[in-house]
Amino acid sequence: xxxxxxxxxxxxxxxxxxxxPQALRVMxxxxxxxAGERERIRAKSAIFAPPGATLADGRRELVGxxxxxxxxxxxxxxxxxxxxxxxxxxxxxxxxxxxxxxxSIARPLQAKLSEKFVIGRPGVATEQTSxxxxxxxxxxxxxxxxxxxxxxxxxxxxxxxxxxxVGCTLSCTxxxxxxxxxxxxxxxxxxxxxxxxxxxxxxxxxxxxxxAGDGEGDGGRKLSNIVVMGMGEPLYNYENLAAALTxxxxxxxxxxxxxxxxxxxxxxxxxxxxxxxxxxVNLAVSLHATNDALRDEIVPLNRKYPIxxxxxxxxxxxxxxxxxxxTFEYVxxxxxxxxxxxxxxxxxxxxxxxxxxxxxxxxxxxxxPYKTSTPEAxxxxxxxxNAAGYSSPIRRPRGRDILAACGQLKTESERARRA
Numbered sequence: 192x193x194x195x196x197x198x199x200x201x202x203x204x205x206x207x208x209x210x211x212p213q214a215l216r217v218m219x220x221x222x223x224x225x226a227g228e229r230e231r232i233r234a235k236s237a238i239f240a241p242p243g244a245t246l247a248d249g250r251r252e253l254v255g256x257x258x259x260x261x262x263x264x265x266x267x268x269x270x271x272x273x274x275x276x277x278x279x280x281x282x283x284x285x286x287x288x289x290x291x292x293x294x295s296i297a298r299p300l301q302a303k304l305s306e307k308f309v310i311g312r313p314g315v316a317t318e319q320t321s322x323x324x325x326x327x328x329x330x331x332x333x334x335x336x337x338x339x340x341x342x343x344x345x346x347x348x349x350x351x352x353x354x355x356x357v358g359c360t361l362s363c364t365x366x367x368x369x370x371x372x373x374x375x376x377x378x379x380x381x382x383x384x385x386x387x388x389x390x391x392x393x394x395x396x397x398x399x400x401x402x403a404g405d406g407e408g409d410g411g412r413k414l415s416n417i418v419v420m421g422m423g424e425p426l427y428n429y430e431n432l433a434a435a436l437t438x439x440x441x442x443x444x445x446x447x448x449x450x451x452x453x454x455x456x457x458x459x460x461x462x463x464x465x466x467x468x469x470x471x472v473n474l475a476v477s478l479h480a481t482n483d484a485l486r487d488e489i490v491p492l493n494r495k496y497p498i499x500x501x502x503x504x505x506x507x508x509x510x511x512x513x514x515x516x517x518t519f520e521y522v523x524x525x526x527x528x529x530x531x532x533x534x535x536x537x538x539x540x541x542x543x544x545x546x547x548x549x550x551x552x553x554x555x556x557x558x559x560p561y562k563t564s565t566p567e568a569x570x571x572x573x574x575x576x577n578a579a580g581y582s583s584p585i586r587r588p589r590g591r592d593i594l595a596a597c598g599q600l601k602t603e604s605e606r607a608r609r610a
Contacts, residue, residue, distance in 0.1 A: 225460075225461045225464065226461075228461040229461045229462065229465065232426075232427065232429075232459070232461065232462060233429075233430065235427075236376060236427060236428060236429070236430070239356075239373060239374075239375045239376045239428075240375070240376060241375055241376055241377055241378035241381065241431070242333065242334050242378070244256075244378075244380070246309060246333070250306070250307055250308055250309050251264065251307065251308050251309070252308070252309055252310075252311050252380050253278065253282060253308050253309070253310050254282060254310055254311055254312075254379075254380040254383060254384060254387070255378060255379035255380030255381075255383055255384075255434070255435070255438070256379075257434065257437075257438075258275055258276075258279060258441075261275035261278055261279060262274075262275040264308070265278075268303065268307060270300070274296075274300075276443075277293070277295055277296060278293075278304075279441075279443060279444055280443065280444075281293045281295075281296075282310055282444070283398070283438065283441065283443075283444025283445050284397050284398045284443065284444055284445075284446075285396060285397045285398075286387065286390060286391065286396030286397060286398075287310065288310045288311075288312060289310070290302075290304045290305045290308075290310075291305070311333075311380060311384065312384055312387060312388045312391065313328075313330035313331065313332060313381065313384045313385060313388050314330065314331040314332070315328055315329070315330060315331070315388065316329040316330065316331040316337060317329040318392070323344075324344040325341060325342065325343055325344065326341070326342040326344075326392070327339055327340070327341045327342075328340045328341075328385075328388065328389070328392075330381075330384075330385060330388065332377075332381055336357045336374055336375065337357070338354040338356075338357055338377065338381075338385075338421065338422050339354060339421065339422060340352065340353055340354060340385045340388075340389065340421060341421065342389055342393075342413070342414070344413060347411035347412075347413070348411065348412060348413060348414075348415035348416070349413050349414065349415065349416070350415070350416040350417065350418045351385070351386055351389050351414055351416070351417050351418070352418050352419075352420050352421050353382060353385045353386065353417060353418075353419055353420075353421050354377065354382075354385065354421030354422035354423055355376070355377055355382060355419060355421065355422070355423040355424070355425045355428045355431070355432050356373060356374075356375070356376050356377060356422055356423025356424065356427070356428055357373070357374035357375050357376075357377065357422070357423070358371040358372050358373040358374045358422065358423070359371065359373055359422060359423050359424060360372075360373040360424065360427065361424050361457055361490070361491065361492050362491055363457065363477070363479075363489060363490050363491070363492075364488070364489045364560070364561075365479070365489060365522050365524060365553060365559070365561055367556040367559070370558075371422075373423070376423075376427075376428040376431055377423075377428065377431060378431055379431050379434045379435045379438070382431060382432060382435035383435045383438050383439060383445075386414070386417060386439060386445065387445075389414055390414055393412075393413050393414060395412050395413065395414055398444065398445055398446050399412065415451060416447075416451045416452070416453070417439065417447060417451065417452045417453070418452075418453045418455065418475075419432065419436075419452070419453065419454040419455060420453070420455040420475070424456065424457055424459065424492075425454055425455065425456060426454075426456045426459035426462035426463065426466065427459060427462075429462050429465065429466065432454075433466075433469060433470060436449075436452060436470055436472065437470075439452070440452070449470065449471050449472045449473075450473065450515070452472040452473060453472065453473040453474070453475050453518065454466060454470075454472050454473070454474060454475065455475040455476070455477060455520065456474070456475070456476060456477065457476075457477045457490055457492045458476060458477070458490075458492055458493065458496045458501040458504075459492070459496065460496040460500050460501060460503075460504045463504045463505075463508065464504060464507070464508075467507075467508045467509040467510065468509060471509060471510055473515060473517075473518070474505070474508055474511070474517050474518070475517070475518040475519070475520055475549075476501065476505060476517060476518070476519050476520065477490065477520045478498075478501075478519045478520060478521055478537075479520070479521055479522050479524075479528060480493075480498075480528050481498075481528070481533045481536040481537050481540060482498070482536070483497050483498055485527070485528060486498060489524075489527070489528075498540065502540060502541075502544065505517050505544050505546075506543065506544055511544070511545050512545050513545050515545070516545045516546050516547045516582075517544060517545060517546050517547075518546070518547050518548075518549055519537075519541065519546055519547070519548045519549070520548075520549050520551060521537070521548055521549065521550055521551065522551045522552075522553050523550055523551060523552055523553060523563070523564035523568065523569055523572065524553050524561045524562070524563075524564065525553070525561065525562040525563060525564045525565065525568070526562075527561065529564040529568045529569070529572055530568075531571055531572070531575060533572075534571070534572045534575035534576060535575055537576065538575065538576060538579040538581065541581060546581055547581060547582040547583065547584075548576050548581055548582070548583040549583075549584060549586050550569060550572060550573055550576075550583055550584065550585045550586065551586045552564060552569060552585065552586070569585050570585075573585055
């Protein structure tokens with residue numbers, strides 16, 4: 192079934208509508224600045240809003256609705272609110288896409304639901320499997336926009352790398368996605384739908400019970416983790432992402448623990464604080480440089496939120512501890528950021544932060560200006576960090592042969608096609 196974007200996002204349940212004006216009057220200057228910056232980010236995000244939840248034939252997409260929205264839809268068609276709980280179970284626990292299989296719902300109501308609603312998935316434009324088992328999907332949505340999603344296997348489990356935007360606005364010079372202009376944000380259904388479609392592909396419905404989502408009782412399932420590290424900057428689409436992850440973490444549905452979800456950001460500092468307060472998922476930070484001059488060049492977002500501000504946000508991130516360390520991602524670029532001196536500087540920068548460092552060999556893509564660091568440079572850099580007490584694995588490139596490795600994702604979607 193063709194994918195359908197999610198409904199318009201309602202305010203997050205922890206934030207009361209209209210509360211900001213009163214709150215702003217009592218905030219400290221620093222908090223006032225953050226709140227103002229968040230509103231600016233939200234306003235810009237709205238410019239790239241996804242399509243609505245209503246299809247051309249008038250039916251509405253149920254995937255991506257909150258429990259409250261589902262209940263309201265049931266009342267609107269003359270049904271009892273408890274029907275929302277039944278639908279939630281079938282959609283997110285059983286993975287149903289057809290009302291006719293919902294045997295706890297009478298057939299007349301099944302027919303009524305199918306006339307008014309759909310349970311969509313992203314359309315699969317292409318599906319590729321690498322020689323190392325990595326799988327990449329090119330998902331197509333209702334407006335013909337596309338994103339790439341990647342599954343990275345590890346023994347009998349693995350992580351699904353999901354996207355949050357069509358294209359990207361950050362223009363990091365080492366990233367293939369950064370060469371594609373931002374087209375639009377993904378809706379709630381489009382974000383959740385990537386995980387659901389991957390579960391379809393691997394036949395991993397229904398959701399396991401018992402210790403589901405926490406690594407116990409999951410039967411060695413392949414889709415055990417989510418990393419929000421695909422196309423786009425997640426925190427520039429925070430409202431839709433937060434709603435999607437809230438659905439994914441719901442214990443009566445997909446039931447994936449927040450400890451099995453990692454969100455990667457290039458450093459949108461005001462939204463990092465909000466993410467920690469509202470979602471509490473694991474945090475990964477795309478750092479890639481140890482000084483502002485270089486990071487300004489390769490991660491242009493640094494000009495707005497420089498390294499000192501970024502690391503201060505990391506230090507106050509809720510829940511960060513030795514048990515839940517913040518991951519710093521560091522793409523190793525030959526002769527650019529991979530010297531022993533820079534390794535020592537990185538140690539100095541991370542002082543006092545419960546951290547680990549993922550050293551990522553640069554993954555080439557057509558037209559890229561960089562080269563991968565030599566094995567000797569990679570080992571020397573890692574040795575300095577490990578000696579200082581920071582776990583620093585050198586990430587093994589996965590899916591390079593299908594351009595599915597870190598920094599290689601890109602589609603041919605164009606902003607002009609949005610109309």
